[in-house]
Amino acid sequence: MIEQIREKARELLESGELDVVIGYAEGSDPTRTTPIFCRKPEDTDKLVLDGRCVNTLPAYLNKRHEYPKKGWKKTGIIGKGCDIRAITQLIAENQLKRDEVYIFGAECEGVVAHPEKWDGSLHEGNCASKCSACDVKIPLDTDFYPGEKPEVDRSGPYMVSAPALATLVKMDDEDRFAFWRDDFDRCFKCYACREVCPHCSCNICITDRTMPSWVDQAAHTKGVFGWHLTRAMHLVGRCTGCGECTRACPVNIQVDLFNQKMKEVIQESFDYKSGYSMEVKPPLITYNTDDQETYIR
Amino acid sequence: MRTATLQKNDLDRVIDLLSQADYRVIAPQNQPRLDGPDSIDVAVFKEIQSGDSHNIGEGLSTTGIKPFLFPKDEPLFAYENRGKKVVLTEVSLDFPKTVILGVRPCDVASVSSLDAVFSDKNAGFNDELFTKRLEKTTFVSYSCTEPDVSCFCTSVGLAPDSDKGSDLHMTELPDGTLHVEVKTKAGEKIAAVIDALLSGDGDAVARQQAGVAAAEKITRLRDSAPILPWLQDLGNFGDEMWQRLGEKCLGCGACTFECPTCHCFDIVDENSGNKGYRVKFWDSCQFDHFTLHASGHNTRNSQFERYRNRFNCKFKIYEDVFGEKGCVGCGRCIRGCPVNLDITEYMAEVAHKAAIPNAMSADPDFE
Amino acid sequence: MSKGIVRHDFEPKIMGFVCKWCTYSGADLAGTSRMDYSPHVRMVRLPCSGRIDPQFVIKAFEQGADGVIISGCHPGDCHYNEGNYYARRRNLAFRNLMEFNGIDIKRLEFSWISAAEAIKFTQIIDKFTNQVRDLGPNEGYRALLDPYASRLVKSSEESAA
Ligand code: SF4
Ligand code: SF4
Ligand code: SF4
Ligand code: SF4
Ligand code: SF4
Ligand code: SF4
Numbered sequence: 001m002i003e004q005i006r007e008k009a010r011e012l013l014e015s016g017e018l019d020v021v022i023g024y025a026e027g028s029d030p031t032r033t034t035p036i037f038c039r040k041p042e043d044t045d046k047l048v049l050d051g052r053c054v055n056t057l058p059a060y061l062n063k064r065h066e067y068p069k070k071g072w073k074k075t076g077i078i079g080k081g082c083d084i085r086a087i088t089q090l091i092a093e094n095q096l097k098r099d100e101v102y103i104f105g106a107e108c109e110g111v112v113a114h115p116e117k118w119d120g121s122l123h124e125g126n127c128a129s130k131c132s133a134c135d136v137k138i139p140l141d142t143d144f145y146p147g148e149k150p151e152v153d154r155s156g157p158y159m160v161s162a163p164a165l166a167t168l169v170k171m172d173d174e175d176r177f178a179f180w181r182d183d184f185d186r187c188f189k190c191y192a193c194r195e196v197c198p199h200c201s202c203n204i205c206i207t208d209r210t211m212p213s214w215v216d217q218a219a220h221t222k223g224v225f226g227w228h229l230t231r232a233m234h235l236v237g238r239c240t241g242c243g244e245c246t247r248a249c250p251v252n253i254q255v256d257l258f259n260q261k262m263k264e265v266i267q268e269s270f271d272y273k274s275g276y277s278m279e280v281k282p283p284l285i286t287y288n289t290d291d292q293e294t295y296i297r
Numbered sequence: 298m299r300t301a302t303l304q305k306n307d308l309d310r311v312i313d314l315l316s317q318a319d320y321r322v323i324a325p326q327n328q329p330r331l332d333g334p335d336s337i338d339v340a341v342f343k344e345i346q347s348g349d350s351h352n353i354g355e356g357l358s359t360t361g362i363k364p365f366l367f368p369k370d371e372p373l374f375a376y377e378n379r380g381k382k383v384v385l386t387e388v389s390l391d392f393p394k395t396v397i398l399g400v401r402p403c404d405v406a407s408v409s410s411l412d413a414v415f416s417d418k419n420a421g422f423n424d425e426l427f428t429k430r431l432e433k434t435t436f437v438s439y440s441c442t443e444p445d446v447s448c449f450c451t452s453v454g455l456a457p458d459s460d461k462g463s464d465l466h467m468t469e470l471p472d473g474t475l476h477v478e479v480k481t482k483a484g485e486k487i488a489a490v491i492d493a494l495l496s497g498d499g500d501a502v503a504r505q506q507a508g509v510a511a512a513e514k515i516t517r518l519r520d521s522a523p524i525l526p527w528l529q530d531l532g533n534f535g536d537e538m539w540q541r542l543g544e545k546c547l548g549c550g551a552c553t554f555e556c557p558t559c560h561c562f563d564i565v566d567e568n569s570g571n572k573g574y575r576v577k578f579w580d581s582c583q584f585d586h587f588t589l590h591a592s593g594h595n596t597r598n599s600q601f602e603r604y605r606n607r608f609n610c611k612f613k614i615y616e617d618v619f620g621e622k623g624c625v626g627c628g629r630c631i632r633g634c635p636v637n638l639d640i641t642e643y644m645a646e647v648a649h650k651a652a653i654p655n656a657m658s659a660d661p662d663f664e
Numbered sequence: 665m666s667k668g669i670v671r672h673d674f675e676p677k678i679m680g681f682v683c684k685w686c687t688y689s690g691a692d693l694a695g696t697s698r699m700d701y702s703p704h705v706r707m708v709r710l711p712c713s714g715r716i717d718p719q720f721v722i723k724a725f726e727q728g729a730d731g732v733i734i735s736g737c738h739p740g741d742c743h744y745n746e747g748n749y750y751a752r753r754r755n756l757a758f759r760n761l762m763e764f765n766g767i768d769i770k771r772l773e774f775s776w777i778s779a780a781e782a783i784k785f786t787q788i789i790d791k792f793t794n795q796v797r798d799l800g801p802n803e804g805y806r807a808l809l810d811p812y813a814s815r816l817v818k819s820s821e822e823s824a825a
Contacts, residue, residue, distance in 0.1 A: 027637040029446050034637035035545045055636060059547065066544065066599055113334040116632070129335050164331040168764070177766025177804040186328065186341060188360075188369045188579060192549035196635050206719070208586055210565055214719050217565050218370035218578040220811035222726055229765060233718050236757045243335065248635035250551045251359060252330055252339040258764060265760045270753070284757065287749035289739065295759055296752065297775040297788060372812040389817045569727060574812055 001106050002049045004146035009044040009076055009104065018102055021076035022060055024053040031118040035060065038076075049078060051122040054111050056242040058086040058198040061096055075101050080108040081136025085240040085275030086198040088141055092278045093238065095201050105142030110134070114247060130243045133160035140276065158273050159241040161260040168257060184224040186251040189217070193245035193255045194231065199238045206230060232258035237266045237283040240275035299488060301495035303467065303475040305354070308398075311491050313347045315396050318490045320435075323365055323397040324351040325358040342397065353399030354439055354469055357448070357627065361404045361557035362397050366411055366430050369554075370578035373426075373564065377572035390425050396435045396487060402459040403450050403627035405438040407557035409462050413619040414560045426577075435483040438463035440504075442511050447628030449517040449641055455625055457515070458508030468504045476504040517628070519644040521612070523651035528613035534605075538646050543601030545636045550581030552630035552638075553607065558623050561587075582606050608643050676730035676796040680707040680789075681716045682777075683748075686737035689779035694786050701786035702793035705733065712736065714747025718758040721772065725805050731796035733773040735788070741778060748776070770795055771802060 005023075012018040025036035025046040033052045038044050057077055061067055067075075079087060084105055090096040110131030112118045117126035131137075135154045142149070168176055191207070194200045207215040207227055215230050216223030232255075239259040246256040266272050269292060270283040303311070315322050324345040330336045340358040342365065345351055352358075375386040408431070413419050415427035441448070441457035450456060460466035465484035468476045476499040479488045488495065527533055553559040563580035567573050580587060583603050588596040597603050615623030624640070631639050682688050688709045694701060710716055713736025721732045734755060742748045755774050763769045773792045777785050 028631070028639040028642055029637075032637045037544060060545075065547065069599060114337050115637075116337065117334070124334075126334055129333055162333055162335055164333045164335065167331060173763070173766050173768050174804070175766070176764070180766060181804070181808075182329075186339070186360075188550075188554045190550035190554040190581070191584075192547075192551040192633075192635055195547040195549035204586070208584075213565070213567070214723065216567055216726075217563070218567065218576045218811075220370050220808075222805075222808040222811055223370070225765070225805075225808070226722055226726060229722050229761065230719060232761055233758060236761070244635070246335055248549070248551070250555050250633035251341070252328065252337050254331060254336055256335075258761065261764045262757060262761060265757055269756055284750070284754055287746065287753055289749065291749065291752055292756065293739075293752055295756065295774060297773065370811075372815055375812070375816055386816045387818060388812070388815045576812075 001146050002047060005049065005078060005104050005106060005144070006044045006047050008144050009038060009047065010041045012076060012102065013038065013041045013044065018074050018076040019072040020070070021047075021078070021104070022057050023047045023078040023104075024049060024055070024057075027052075027115075029115075032115045047078070049106060051109060051111050051127075052115060052118055053080065054115060054128075054244070054247055056083050056086055056196065056198055056244045058083055058090060059196055059244070061087065061090060061101065062198055062201050063095060064201060064203045074099070076104060077101055078104045079139060079142075080111070081105070081134060081139040082130065082240060082242045082275075084139045084141055085136060086242060088278055089238060089240050089275045089282075090198060090201075092280070092282060093199075093201070098278065102143045103141060104144045105139035106146055108134070108137045108139070110137075128243055128247070129162040129164075130159065130241055133157055154276075158267065159260070159263060161264060162257065164254060165257050165260050169261070180225070180228075181221055183253050184221055184228065187219055187224040187227075187253055188251070189219040189224065189227060190250065192248040192250060193253075196244040196248040197235070197239075198242070199235055199240070200231070228255060228258060231255070232262060235259055236262045237270075237272055238274055239263060298479040298485070300479070300499040300501065301477045301488070302497045302499045303477050303491070303494055305469065305473055305475055307494045308351075308353055309348075310494055312345055312351070312398070314490050314494070315487070316347050319394060320490075321393040321395045323362070323395060324353055325399050326351050351399070356443070356445065357401050357403075357441070357629075359629075360555055361407065361627070361629070362400055362436075363407070363411065363557050365395065365397060365434065366408065366427055367415070367560060367562075370576055371426065372574040373577055375572065375574050376566075379571070390429045392430045392433045394433050396437060398437045398439075400436050400438045400463070401441055401627070402438060402455060402457060402461070402463075403448075403625040404557050405436045405462040406455050406459060407462075407625045407627070408436065409621065410558035410615065410619075410623050410625070411560055413615070413621070419619055435464045435487055436462065437465045437467065437484075437487060440466070440468035440508060440511065442469050442507060444511060444515045445628070446516060447631040448515055448626065449519060449628055450626035451512055451515050452517065452519040452521050452641070452644065453622050453624050453626040454521070456508060457511035458504070468507050470500060470503045470507055472503075476500060476507075517641050519641050520648045521622070521644060524612045524644060524647050525616050527647050527651040528609055529617075533650075536650070538643075538650065539605045540601045542643055542646065543604040543638070546583070546600045546604045546638050547636055548583050548585055548600050548603060549635065550579070550583050551633040551635065553581040553583055554579055555629040555633045557625060557627055557629070558611070582610070604638065608640065611640070672797060674797060674800055676704055676793060676801070677728055678705045678731045678733060678793060678796060679721075679724040679729040680705040680733045680735070681710055681720055682707055682734070683713045683736035683743075684709045684711055685743040686741065686779050687735035687775075687777040687785065690777045690781050690785040693779065694782035697782055699782060699786050701789045704793050705789055712742065712744055712747035713751035714742070714744065716751060718754065721758070721762075725767070725802065726809070728806060728809050730799070730802045731771040731773065731792060733775070733788070733792055735775045735777050738776040738778055766804065767802075768799055770799060
């Protein structure tokens with residue numbers, strides 16, 4: 001599989017059709033892979049694709065990262081199904097044009113939840129929960145797919161939430177507040193959860209603005225609550241469920257549970273699945289006159 | 298100074314005795330977490346009460362002891378605008394007498410890196426928020442016996458059994474007992490408090506061997522000698538390596554906030570109506586707006602430049618200004634980086650480049 | 665019409681974010697008509713319920729509000745045609761988010777009140793005020809409001825004295 005991708009990537013770099021191919025290479029430890037920017041055809045020999053490839057590479061396509069400064073006209077990117085969902089969403093939000101990217105996809109077997117849990121294989125104990133009921137193991141939109149891409153029924157459940165979400169939802173309000181308060185005590189606002197996210201696309205994040213200061217910059221508990229509520233709200237109907245925010249958090253704050261909860265709400269209320277269409281408008285920038293309003297007096 | 302033997306299962310008693318002696322006791326503790334594959338074990342240093350479970354001697358904590366000397370956020374003063382008058386309220390500099398238990402050698406060595414910046418030894422300004430805390434803090438360090446794959450203290454002049462900066466040092470011996478070495482006056486006080494638990498003179502030979510055995514387990518070995526001269530050659534500032542290795546950096550602050558020696562902070566007024574606090578909180582050279590000027594100009598305009606700064610800070614600026622390295626080899630920045638950007642790859646690359654004279658080149662194929 | 669004065673142990677702080685075309689005018693009408701209603705709501709007038717960023721609500725809780733009420737024009741009546749439709753979607757999501765965060769959702773009220781509905785305005789305000797009063801102070805957030813109170817020693821005024 002990866003051989004065919006390497007070959008195709010090499011070919012397209014040689015012909016000059018692509019300026020760069022973003023993929024995964026071996027990392028500095030056997031349990032890790034690392035993002036690589038292949039510019040020369042021979043760089044493609046370094047590409048790997050397996051259960052350790054956790055990063056959501058479309059984060060690099062996000063305009064607030066280096067992408068626009070590089071002068072790349074056409075970028076090749078290797079994507080797992082969920083990554084490609086992120087690309088689709090970026091296009092739907094006008095952050096990217098479809099013809100600016102060339103998508104290499106392949107069947108995905110899932111990824112490890114945290115590199116440190118990698119023990120040579122994927123299994124129930126270490127596989128990310130997002131992969132347990134994934135309907136894009138055969139990715140949606142690809143320019144190159146090794147072999148014949150089978151048709152897949154994607155009418156089933158979409159991004160089944162982690163079991164931890166149910167645990168939290170079952171708690172009463174006070175306990176849930178206490179849970180987050182205690183967890184947020186560890187947050188030091190490194191913003192890894194923001195930087196790895198393909199959809200935190202703002203040139204200047206609201207937390208970095210001090211005039212006026214909507215979110216306290218200091219990482220006291222109030223400021224951390226403010227940050228995570230803000231972040232979660234900004235990602236409503238946009239998060240494509242890659243789970244990277246949780247994976248990247250160095251102190252194990254499972255921030256994507258907020259996003260998963262919002263994903264459920266959006267799907268139930270507006271029948272919207274982020275990352276599945278470049279045309280359907282994300283739910284919060286549109287409306288129906290008969291939207292539900294049971295909560296309104 | 299005194300050496301002795303302590304039983305490992307007496308550590309709980311140590312906590313009891315120190316608490317009774319009016320110490321605020323800090324120890325590494327595993328944090329509760331939700332079940333499921335997506336979460337990982339995280340251990341942080343926290344205040345501990347008698348009877349609480351701790352994980353002293355089990356791996357390196359996820360974050361270090363920095364928050365107890367330089368908290369992630371703290372007030373400098375409070376202000377209130379009362380018509381024509383502004384009333385300022387000072388913060389207390391009366392910090393509790395504290396002992397931090399189970400500090401790993403890299404972490405306890407890092408205190409001197411923070412001290413270099415915050416005390417008036419070098420910088421000419423005494424940040425009392427730091428120094429007054431430090432005065433009240435005693436460090437009980439604990440040798441590593443099982444360094445992990447990311448540890449590289451031996452490459453920066455330390456060792457898994459190093460006691461640099463420690464007041465009282467413990468080393469776990471193969472027989473399960475702890476070899477205790479008192480290093481300072483403050484350490485003596487601790488020894489006096491736990492005197493009833495200490496016996497004999499300890500086994501200096503076994504302690505020595507434990508250190509050697511641990512050092513042998515470290516696999517990340519880098520030659521740091523060539524780094525300083527190579528960085529001091531300013532021609533290398535434009536080397537192609539910086540972009541090649543650093544362009545994948547996403548600019549989060551995970552590496553800097555987990556790092557025991559990173560010390561940058563920002564100050565902001567947190568206002569609420571007519572009053573508020575002036576707050577000091579951690580900042581990171583990896584953030585894109587860290588060097589953003591009011592004019593809109595950004596002196597480090599791309600991410601690889603920011604990591605270049607981080608590397609230079611640890612291995613050149615610290616050496617130039619304070620005469621020591623700013624990295625203690627704890628490996629946290631490696632473990633915590635979401636894109637596996639690895640500081641030891643830079644070290645290896647520099648050593649490699651330094652070995653080839655005039656190897657510095659701008660790679661023409663690299664934009 | 666006077667309700668007489670009842671003393672309660674706890675008087676809630678309530679923030680109101682309202683659209684100037686409908687709810688604010690409705691409040692105006694209630695005022696000029698000398699209707700009685702609970703005085704606990706601090707009202708902020710905004711051009712449209714679509715302008716009410718959830719950030720305002722988060723900030724209100726962070727500044728010590730025990731309850732927040734958002735109100736705008738009825739669907740179809742928006743001065744800008746569609747602002748309230750966006751607000752309706754956004755607030756549906758936001759309520760769920762706040763609930764997941766552990767805020768009792770009874771502290772967050774959303775209503776449509778037109779410029780003519782002065783009576784509805786007073787009823788909603790009274791009812792919401794009672795509801796929040798029954799819930800008591802927003803303890804979770806109140807405990808976080810002043811993160812550094814325990815660190816302070818003396819003010820310049822005291823030291824001068
Ligand atoms: S969510 Fe699906 S596409 Fe993404 S890593 Fe898991 S199995 Fe692969
Ligand atoms: S990654 Fe974790 S510690 Fe960093 S800002 Fe996000 S939640 Fe906080
Ligand atoms: S919010 Fe988290 S899970 Fe959602 S797209 Fe961003 S990084 Fe991925
Ligand atoms: S949290 Fe919000 S403002 Fe900040 S980058 Fe993400 S979407 Fe933008
Ligand atoms: S730079 Fe990395 S290895 Fe060195 S002290 Fe900081 S976190 Fe530890
Ligand atoms: S090196 Fe890694 S941890 Fe540090 S800022 Fe870059 S991406 Fe974040």
